[in-house]
Amino acid sequence: DTGVSQDPRHKITKRGQNVTFRCDPISEHNRLYWYRQTLGQGPEFLTYFQNEAQLEKSRLLSDRFSAERPKGSFSTLEIQRTEQGDSAMYLCASSLNGHSYEQYFGPGTRLTVT
Amino acid sequence: AQTVTQSQPEMSVQEAETVTLSCTYDTSESDYYLFWYKQPPSRQMILVIRQEAYKQQNATENRFSVNFQKAAKSFSLKISDSQLGDAAMYFCAYRSNQGGSEKLVFGKGMKLTVNP
Numbered sequence: 001d002t003g004v005s006q007d008p009r010h011k012i013t014k015r016g017q018n019v020t021f022r023c024d025p026i027s028e029h030n031r032l033y034w035y036r037q038t039l040g041q042g043p044e045f046l047t048y049f050q051n052e053a054q055l056e057k058s059r060l061l062s063d064r065f066s067a068e069r070p071k072g073s074f075s076t077l078e079i080q081r082t083e084q085g086d087s088a089m090y091l092c093a094s095s096l097n098g099h100s101y102e103q104y105f106g107p108g109t110r111l112t113v114t
Numbered sequence: 115a116q117t118v119t120q121s122q123p124e125m126s127v128q129e130a131e132t133v134t135l136s137c138t139y140d141t142s143e144s145d146y147y148l149f150w151y152k153q154p155p156s157r158q159m160i161l162v163i164r165q166e167a168y169k170q171q172n173a174t175e176n177r178f179s180v181n182f183q184k185a186a187k188s189f190s191l192k193i194s195d196s197q198l199g200d201a202a203m204y205f206c207a208y209r210s211n212q213g214g215s216e217k218l219v220f221g222k223g224m225k226l227t228v229n230p
Contacts, residue, residue, distance in 0.1 A: 004158075031216065042118075042205050042220030043159075056215060091159070095216075101147055101209060103218060105159040 002026060004106035006092050012112045013082055020078045021109045025094030032075050033103060034067055035091040036060065043091055049075060050097070082113045116141045116208050120221035127196045128229050134181075135191040135224055137206030145211040148182065148189045149218070153203040162204070165189065167211075193226075201228045 005024045013019050025032045030051050035043035046065070047057045051072035061067075064082075069075040079086055089110050093103040117140045127133035139148070150162040165173045165182050172180050177197075181190045193200055206221040 033217070035218075040222070042207075042223050043218070045217035045219070048216055056217065058217070101211075101216070102161050102164065104161075105151075107158045 004092055004094050004104055006090075006106040006109050008109060009107060010110045010112075012114065015082055015084060015113055017082055018078065018080045019082060019111065020076055021090055021092075021111075022074060022076050023092030023094075023106060024074045025092070026096075026104055028096060029094035029104070030072065030097045031095045031103075032069055033093040033095070034075070034077050035093065037089040037091055037108070038087075046077075079111075082111075084113050087111055087113045116143070116146075116210065116219050118206050118208050118219050118221040120206055120224050122224050123222070124225045124227070126227040126229055127193070129196055129198060131196055132192060132194045133196055133226065135193070135204055135206075135226070137189045137191070137221060139187050139189065139206070139208050141187070141208065141210075143210055143212050147209045147211060148180075149207040149209065150178070150180070150189075150191045151205045151207060151220075152200075153205065153223070154199075155202070159205070163191065196228050198228050198230060201226055 007022045033048040034046040037043040049069040064080045067077045089108040091108045092106045095103045119138045146167045148165045153159045163175045177194045203223045205223045207218040
């Protein structure tokens, strides 16, 4: 399977704990995006990378959130001191530079903060 | 800031019939892209169709077509010959082609049910 993959698919954590999610984009894609989707809403943009450079961050990305893409391949999204309001589906997408701007989405990581 | 509005939270259609999903958006930009994405239950989001704002011709992809009205800022999706596999959440999305931002701005989505 050469699609976007995300790990884990589900994560349950207690409030105050740190969590980290991983996204592996389609191999030749140099752009990688993170979105958050809460119940009954459309995805909301968090941040995106071109290769290893983080080019844009949403105001939704508070100081407790950090994303990295150290070698321009996979990316991690870390949430520190989780809060119940962080419960959501975290979606990753990737795209090929200059090619139709289509973003290919992964299956998401569902986070539940108890 | 750009916004996307999907005013119908749910719709249903009979198998083999046609259904139209509505979307409006607000922007001051002239160069942008519009998308319809489909999110089946417990499955990942996939692109259904894309429209470039500079193109006057409406995009079509097999049974899917759009009605793009730039002046009215309207972007509806028509699904012809509906199939059971079309049942999903449908999201309308906007992407600027000015200023370097590549983020997608999504509407709240619409749940489509296809009745056999």
